[in-house]
Amino acid sequence: MNNCFFCKILNREIPSKFIYEDDVCFAVNDINPKAKKHILVIPKEHIVSLNYVEDLNLIKDLFSAIRKINKQENITDFKTLINTGKNAGQEVNHLHIHILSN
Numbered sequence: 580m581n582n583c584f585f586c587k588i589l590n591r592e593i594p595s596k597f598i599y600e601d602d603v604c605f606a607v608n609d610i611n612p613k614a615k616k617h618i619l620v621i622p623k624e625h626i627v628s629l630n631y632v633e634d635l636n637l638i639k640d641l642f643s644a645i646r647k648i649n650k651q652e653n654i655t656d657f658k659t660l661i662n663t664g665k666n667a668g669q670e671v672n673h674l675h676i677h678i679l680s681n
Contacts (some may be wrong), residue, residue, distance in 0.1 A: 583625060583671070583672065583673050584671050584673070585619075585621045585625075585671055585673040585675065586625055586673065588597060588605075588607060588621075589605060589621070589623055591633065591657075593672040594663060595607045596608070598648060598651070598652070599606060599620075599647065599648045602623075603622060603623060603624075603637065603640040603641070603644065604620055604621055604622045604623060604640065604641055604644050605620075605621055605623065606608070606618050606619060606644065606648050607619055607621070609677065613659060613677075613679060614679040614680055614681055615680065616652065616654060616657075616678070616679070616680040616681070617664045617677065617678070617679050617680075617681045618648060618652070618677070618678040619675045619676070619677060619678075620641055620644055620645055620648065620675060620676040620677075620678065621673065621674070621675045621676075622641060622673075622674055622675075624637075625641065625673055626673065627672050627673065627674065628663045628664060628669060628672065628674055629661055629663045629674060630663060631666060631674070632674065641676055642676075644663070645659065645676065648678065649678065654680045656680060656681075657678050657679060657680040658678075658679050658680075659674070659676055659677065659678055659679075660677040660679065661674070661675075661676050661677070662677075
């Protein structure tokens with residue numbers, strides 16, 4: 580997607596420090612954090628929202644990445660959040676998972 584903020588980050592069009600990256604996803608700090616640690620886990624494939632996930636292995640891979648990120652960042656207590664749709668608070672139309680920890 581040409582105008583997708585997360586795709587631009589992935590393509591290095593918008594500078595950002597990657598906390599984590601593998602073949603399936605990458606992770607960055609949220610630019611508007613809602614907790615002391617607020618990390619976004621973003622699939623590399625442009626998928627608008629959870630409603631458009633066709634391969635459920637993607638979900639497994641994303642949560643596997645979350646476990647690795649939490650270990651790397653020494654996060655033991657956290658919550659995950661997936662906003663799906665504008666009325667649910669999704670601001671960027673690209674699936675992403677929030678990791679929030681204090």
